[in-house]
Amino acid sequence: MTGLPKVLTPSEAVFKGIKDAGIDFIVSVPCANLKELIPMVDKAPEILHLPVTREEEGVGICAGAYMGGKKPAMLMQNSGLGNSINALASLNQLYDIPLLMIMSHRGVEGEPIVAQVPMGELTPKLLDTMEIPYFMPESGVDPADLIAKAWNTAVEMKKPVAVLLPIPFWRKQA
């Protein structure tokens, strides 16, 4: 018997999607769900990674990177969407600047912290209102393909897009 094909952890699958999409510039604001993914990105020689202090700052840095020819993404918690709305609208949407936002979606099924719930519930509604396309994991869909598809959409539409990865997605970890 040969070994079974290796099953990727959720973080590994997301990382594979980032690489498949050709993302080469990443800013991050931490989340417990991103604790495996951020070091993978940080070690990847083909990706320029910088931690930032707040998501809105990250939106600006990613816009500048795109204006210099990079393919930018932001690793963040969904709470950071609230910190970014003006920049997403008056920078990315105004100037047609693509951005991939890979969001740990807190405040949904399995959330232990009550303060995460309001933004957790508001996040899809805010994205709808802002006309930001978002993608969520589906059974039978490879998370890596989801990430690549989201970035391709950002490029085609020249706008920010989000990938919402909720608590049950990360639970499959290890």
Add this chain to the structure above:
Amino acid sequence: MKRIDAINEIAAKVKESSALLIGNIGIPCKEIHHVCDVPTNFYMLGSMGLASSIGLGLALARPDKKVVAIDGDGSILMNMGTLATIATQSPENYLLVIVDNGAYGSTGNQPTATSIVTDLAAVARGAGNKDVFEVSTPEELRDVLKSTDKGIIVAKAEPGNTDAPVIEMTPEGIIKRFMEKSVL
């Protein structure tokens, strides 16, 4: 020194060194456009607070080009984390000029904290930036601009705007023209 005096000095430097320029939202952008409109200028029309961040991302993406961002004290106060992130990255090709006139100049010159107690050069140093310069005359600014392409200059100025006209370009036009130069 007024903001327009600082902008005149920066425009001369940018022209001479072919640097990519990010201009802060509001009247600063109009003044830059009026003094020296070149395709390598990017004019912010919204997203107050992010000129320094856009400049940092651009400088990291294009280490082969010089990048200058012109920001204001009010905008830096709105995104003070930028000074820490710039310090951690410290790109050799990035110069941030903060024209500190102690006022929100585009909205009626309401005073900012720098007109009362806050020292942005000290904040920049405290955030870990090594190359921080303070100037208060056009001559001092010209000298520092001659000697460095990197770091943070806090140019102390008095409040006051010129009546530079509105920028007629569309956002699409501004970024398309800019990226034809920045991505070359």
